[in-house]
Amino acid sequence: MISYSSTDIRIFGAFCQTTKEVSSFSEITLPKIAAHAAMTRQSLYQTYYKSVDELIKAMQLYVDQDGQEKIKHFVSQKNKGFLKFFALEVLPLIYENRTFQAALYGDILYSGWIAYLENTYSPILEKYIQTDSSQLLEPRYTANLVLRQILAILSQWMRSPQPETPILFKDKFLYLMKLSPAELLNEEVL
16 A cells, blocks of 8 residues: 655645636646645655646545555455445545545546546456356446446535535435436336
């Protein structure tokens, strides 16, 4: 597990503040981030992050590492009940980093964050799904569908101005994961 200093966390917070003040990725600069972190651009560049992209990658890893570790452990134990596990164990970790998550799920960074999560979690979910031989779809296809549904729900949760606490949100999450799009639209499917 990668260790992050309190300064790293402060820089991540400064980055999130900067994303709220700009309308495009190209407007996010190290000098703006450094100003919010109360440090010089040189200090940020020489000691911590040489580019905005490097900072984003570090923040993604920071935000994701605890949840990823829990999920990998759960899957490696060949446990059942992934969605309940996710609701009880991973949602609180996501909520704990909600300021960073809100920036990552925001319009400016969304596509990069989703690509990171898909590349990270599709293979993990595929391993979990392969343990169930009753599936009609290929494990990779199923893993991608499930992951994208989870990410869509998480995105809505984290983009909310005041995300519900995990205790309140877990039932909504599990309910939404049970529903098909047809059920959400209250439509019959042939």
